[in-house]
Amino acid sequence: MTTPADAELDAPAVSQTTGRPLTKRGEATRRRLLEAAEQVFAEQGYHEASIVKITERAGIGLGTFYLYFDSKQAIFEALVIDLNRRVRHSMSEAMAGAASRLDAERAGFAGFFRFTAAHPALYRVVREAEFVSPDTLHLHYTRIVDGYEEGLRAAQQVGDVDRRLDPTVTAWALMGMGELIGMRFLLWERDDDGVPPDELDTHVFDAMMRFIDNALAPRGGTEGPTDA
Amino acid sequence: MTTPADAELDAPAVSQTTGRPLTKRGEATRRRLLEAAEQVFAEQGYHEASIVKITERAGIGLGTFYLYFDSKQAIFEALVIDLNRRVRHSMSEAMAGAASRLDAERAGFAGFFRFTAAHPALYRVVREAEFVSPDTLHLHYTRIVDGYEEGLRAAQQVGDVDRRLDPTVTAWALMGMGELIGMRFLLWERDDDGVPPDELDTHVFDAMMRFIDNALAPRGGTEGPTDA
DNA sequence: TCTTGACCTGAACCAGGTCTCATGTTTAGG
DNA sequence: CCTAAACATGAGACCTGGTTCAGGTCAAGA
Numbered sequence: 001m002t003t004p005a006d007a008e009l010d011a012p013a014v015s016q017t018t019g020r021p022l023t024k025r026g027e028a029t030r031r032r033l034l035e036a037a038e039q040v041f042a043e044q045g046y047h048e049a050s051i052v053k054i055t056e057r058a059g060i061g062l063g064t065f066y067l068y069f070d071s072k073q074a075i076f077e078a079l080v081i082d083l084n085r086r087v088r089h090s091m092s093e094a095m096a097g098a099a100s101r102l103d104a105e106r107a108g109f110a111g112f113f114r115f116t117a118a119h120p121a122l123y124r125v126v127r128e129a130e131f132v133s134p135d136t137l138h139l140h141y142t143r144i145v146d147g148y149e150e151g152l153r154a155a156q157q158v159g160d161v162d163r164r165l166d167p168t169v170t171a172w173a174l175m176g177m178g179e180l181i182g183m184r185f186l187l188w189e190r191d192d193d194g195v196p197p198d199e200l201d202t203h204v205f206d207a208m209m210r211f212i213d214n215a216l217a218p219r220g221g222t223e224g225p226t227d228a
Numbered sequence: 229m230t231t232p233a234d235a236e237l238d239a240p241a242v243s244q245t246t247g248r249p250l251t252k253r254g255e256a257t258r259r260r261l262l263e264a265a266e267q268v269f270a271e272q273g274y275h276e277a278s279i280v281k282i283t284e285r286a287g288i289g290l291g292t293f294y295l296y297f298d299s300k301q302a303i304f305e306a307l308v309i310d311l312n313r314r315v316r317h318s319m320s321e322a323m324a325g326a327a328s329r330l331d332a333e334r335a336g337f338a339g340f341f342r343f344t345a346a347h348p349a350l351y352r353v354v355r356e357a358e359f360v361s362p363d364t365l366h367l368h369y370t371r372i373v374d375g376y377e378e379g380l381r382a383a384q385q386v387g388d389v390d391r392r393l394d395p396t397v398t399a400w401a402l403m404g405m406g407e408l409i410g411m412r413f414l415l416w417e418r419d420d421d422g423v424p425p426d427e428l429d430t431h432v433f434d435a436m437m438r439f440i441d442n443a444l445a446p447r448g449g450t451e452g453p454t455d456a
Numbered sequence: 457t458c459t460t461g462a463c464c465t466g467a468a469c470c471a472g473g474t475c476t477c478a479t480g481t482t483t484a485g486g
Numbered sequence: 487c488c489t490a491a492a493c494a495t496g497a498g499a500c501c502t503g504g505t506t507c508a509g510g511t512c513a514a515g516a
Contacts, residue, residue, distance in 0.1 A: 025513085026463070045359050047275050050503060061465040063506080072504070124359075131273050131356055138416070162442060166435035169409065173439050176408025177401040184400050188366070207394035211401050214390060215443035253483075254493065278473060289495040294475065 030068045032058045034082065037075050042121030046076060046132045077136045080129045083122055084140045088147070090115040101160035104151065105216070106209055109178055113200045116182045120196060123187065145171045155216075162218045174212065181208055258296045260286045262310065265303050270349030274304060274360050305364045308357045311350055312368045316375070318343040329388035332379065333444070334437055337406055341428045344410045348424055351415065373399045380444075389444045402440065409436055 022030060036058035040049045051072055055062050069075040094111025098104035116123050129137040148171040155161040185204045190196050250258060264286035268277045279300055283290050297303040322339025326332035344351050357365040376399040383389040413432045418424050 023462070023513090029463080051505085052503075062467095063465050064463075066505070067463070128359055131352075131359070141412075165439060165442070166431070169413075169432055169435035170439055172409050172412050173405040173436060176404040176406070178404070179408065180404025181397065181400050184369075185397075203394070204397055207397035208401060211393060211398055211443050214393070214445075214447065215439050217442075219442065251483085251492070257493080279475085280473080290474095290497095291476080291495050292493075295493070300474075 026068075029058075029060060029064065032060060033065065033068055033075065034079060036060075037079055038122065038125070041076060041079060041125050041128075042119075045124070046128050073133060076125075076129070077133050080126055080133065080136045080140060083119075083126055084143060087112065087115050087126075088144060091144075092147070101151075101155040101158070101216075102209075102213060105212060108148075108151075109208070109212075110205070112178055113182055113186065113205070117186050117197065117199050120187050123182070141175065145175055148174065152216075159218060161216045165216070170216075173215075177208070177212075254296075257286075257288060257292065260288060261293065261296055261303065262307060264288075265307055266311075266350065266353070269304065269307065269353050269356075270347075273352070274356050301361065304353075304357070305361050308354055308361065308364045308368060311354055312371060315340065315343050315354075316372060319372075320375070329379075329383040329386070329444075330437075330441060333440060336376075336379075337436070337440075338433070340406055341410055341414065341433070345414050345425065345427050348415050351410070369403065373403055376402065383444075387446060390446045393444070398444075401443075405436070405440075 033054065036054045037049075040054050040057055043049075044053070049072075051065050052062060054075070055065050065075075069078065091108050091111040094107045094114070095104045096107075098107045126137070126140060129140065145168075149167045152161055152165070152167040152170055156163050156165070156167065181204065182200070185200055186197060189201075261282065264282045265277075268282050268285055272281070277300075279293050280290060282303070283293050293303075297306070319336050319339040322335045322342070323332045324335075326335045354365070354368060357368065373396075377395045380389055380393070380395040380398055384391050384393070384395065409432070410428070413428055414425060417429075
């Protein structure tokens with residue numbers, strides 16, 4: 001589950017336009033731009049967002065933007081990649097101490113939902129990547145699924161997961177589930193005052209885990225396989 | 229599964245701007261606009277698409293557009309609703325002759341995937357609605373899920389589906405699965421010549437059905453419930 | 457202190473888009 | 487055949503926003 005997500009933790013931070021490495025000052029500016037972009041894209045969506053809004057929020061001159069990013073699209077992609085790193089971090093951290101496979105599964109999803117609940121708008125950004133930068137979204141999903149798949153395969157070896165399941169398809173299935181359920185019960189749900197929940201309703205979470213447990217557990221109780 | 233999708237089949241077709249009913253000629257123009265919009269939105273995405281491109285493709289004057297739709301957003305929403313009707317139609321048609329619950333499940337997904345494979349780009353339109361018109365997307369999902377949920381509940385009554393599963397959460401889970409798997413194995417997949425598949429790989433489909441079967445089937449073989 | 461390269465700036469350029477409107481054309485009914 | 491209502495048109499008013507550029511400012515080393 002720990003893909004080389006951590007190797008990329010802090011790349012040398014190079015100017016995208018000139019290719020030169022940045023000084024401390026330059027790096028700080030770059031970071032401020034990214035943070036501003038995060039907020040603006042999240043609040044307004046890609047097309048409503050504008051470079052002006054981003055630089056204004058960052059408290060930086062408009063022209064400065066182009067010293068650090070080639071285009072609006074470029075900073076968006078950088079942002080998605082950054083978010084991907086953070087989601088995976090949240091997931092693998094949550095899974096760290098899990099004993100059994102089911103525990104790990106539960107913890108991984110909990111980590112995922114916690115991240116989504118904590119940054120509801122950010123999640124929107126990732127999903128919008130499907131239309132703004134399909135390749136980046138591709139990367140996002142693939143990176144997450146790869147870790148998942150590996151975990152499933154290992155669990156199958158041990159016999160914790162039904163061996164007849166295809167790990168790849170299963171991983172994508174789980175991922176899709178998590179995503180839509182997160183969207184429905186975290187992003188759409190709000191109480192009477194319009195306040196979104198800060199975590200997934202435990203009933204929903206439990207119901208989902210039951211579903212997953214059913215799906216993954218080897219059939220026929222604790223014995224071996226049953227039917228053809 | 230047959231929600232009143234068919235009641236809306238052909239509304240009187242009223243001009244969105246004037247509210248007046250349309251003559252035959254007007255109705256034909258409206259239809260041509262919708263068809264052109266379907267192609268243009270699908271190929272280029274919402275923001276790249278333009279009214280000019282749509283009217284050009286429809287072979288219609290620019291100004292005419294505004295006789296039929298209030299805005300770009302308005303025609304987009306009309307399109308999503310139309311697509312929703314068609315997906316559900318494809319699904320319920322496929323499920324029509326199913327004997328068992330599993331059969332129905334299989335057929336429903338097959339219908340869904342068939343539609344996606346036949347109109348890969350259209351599917352993109354629906355997903356983009358998340359950012360262009362969230363309410364419309366909400367409607368889209370809800371309409372599909374509602375039917376699903378009802379089917380699940382009925383199957384639980386009969387004992388075909390694990391009674392401990394929450395029908396709502398399960399319905400959303402299934403929907404999410406189908407969507408991501410469709411995206412991954414239909415929309416992303418292409419052979420060496422870049423040609424997308426015209427149906428879901430049977431291996432993938434079977435793997436997914438196994439997963440679903442596991443998840444839904446009452447635990448403990450054909451007998452009653454087992455653990456707490 | 458002076459110099460140099462890195463960093464910063466925002467007015468202006470420009471491409472493209474939506475929507476209006478004054479005008480012309482078609483169709484159906486009397 | 488004549489008239490009114492419905493339908494069609496595309497130039498242009500108006501606007502928005504990404505990107506460039508010519509000219510500053512800052513900070514660190516000599």
